Amino acid sequence: MTTEDQTLNDPGVEHANVAAHRPTLLFIILAGFFVANTLVAEFIGVKIFAFEDTFGWEPFNFNLFGQAGALQFSAGVLLWPVVFIMTDIINEYYGKRGIRLLTLLTAGLITYAFFMVFAAIWLAPADWWQTQYVSAGVPDMQSAFKAVFGQGLLIIVASLSAFLLAQLTDVVSFHRIKEVTGEDKIWLRATGSTVISQLVDTFVILIIAFKWGPAITGQFEPWSWGQLLAVATVQYTYKFTMAVVLTPVLYWAHHGIDRFLGPELAERMKDQATRWN
Template sequence: MIHAIIKDRPTRLFIILAGFFVANAIIAEIIGVKIFSLEETLGFPKADFKLLGTDHLSFNLSVGVLPWPVIFVMTDIVNEYYGVKGVRFLTLLTTALISFAFIVFYFAIKAAPDTSFWLGSYTNDGVPDMQAAYRAIFGQGMNIIIGSLTAFIIGQLIDAFVFRGIKKLTGEKAIWARATLSTVVSQFIDSIVVTYVAFHLFRGVPVGRTMAWAFTAYAYKFIIAIAFTPLVYIIHWGAEKYLGKSTAMEMKKQALTGV
């Protein structure tokens, strides 16, 4: 029986999509504690503007947004073939796995460090206390997990329902419309919620700076969502070839009706 399940193509496709989905979500959570300068990364002069009472802002954002568009592409493909129920299951599973990862991080931080070698092993590289560095990176990630997971759940469910609503209107046509518009809407909610909760509520960052980060992150996600539209078509085409036309059509029909 187990071999039949593993050989089942719809099941294998779901596992593949879920693997990329979960991996990118956890990677984004771990690396997201770093704020980087978009202008300096691209070699442009830093901007200087004012927003909501905060002066001297520039286009900075969390590196956690970099792998995030992949998650929304996977969401759209899962929604296409497995429906809102598939997205909901994957969202809750990923939330549980992210929570588990941060529980592991917590105990890893609390474990007593090796003072004979590891603690000062990177002193020559400018890191005199590896335990402090370890705590600063993984501990900071733990401080923002509530905002991150809240935004993740809300964003994913909104993406799924917007995608399904557009597909009911367009049918099998206009893949770009349901993929792009659902992502654009959900990413806006995700960017605002995660940045406001994680940095303003929990870390006291001024709301102007917080919203500047959120809008910059959203602008990046918006541009990538448009740029990734051909990728959605490519993955869609590959899924159709892998599943077979009749199986793919039946799956999409059941995904839309929720049966």
């Protein structure tokens, strides 16, 4: 049994050099990538892009639930499938405890980031900075900064609620599928748990931000159920498709991690991840 293998079973052992302890180093790398992806997804989510125009295609002009139009997405959907794949990878090697810790930490960091953004918006802008980019078509930098970064409170509450619920759903469904199918079918438990959690994520954020929230606050007219279901269907279809498309990436990641840890240590971590739940 290797030194790393022995210390894996002894949480009381202190590691002065975390870079020398591969399970710890791996968790730091995965956690850093997970947090970065989640934060970026939150901030770029304010942009809505036209799918067909992006690729130079004619509008599809679909009709769903009485709603007709082209395909439009929040830019955040580009990264959320990656976040949920990262959840499955961390879940595989560190179990429910590991991903729950990381989920709560990330939610706290998102909250902290938004508070810092609102603080930056509150700061009085310098006069010269306000008009610095007039020639580039931005007459008021303070207004532009506030519009881009100052997402409404409803969006923040909806996003955090959806993130937490979807993550917890992913964790539970991942291990339920693993218990039934065993160790071999990585694609099934990863894709299955992602498909379920993405469904939760899609509907929770839309319902809170555009249905219940506006009805309570009166900030704007709540979406109709037809509009909400149409947008949710389009976004969930994209997320479902990406979950399937990214399956090879999941296997590549598992292969790379197993090589980094070594076969024996990797298997031991997977076993303990299941028993630590």
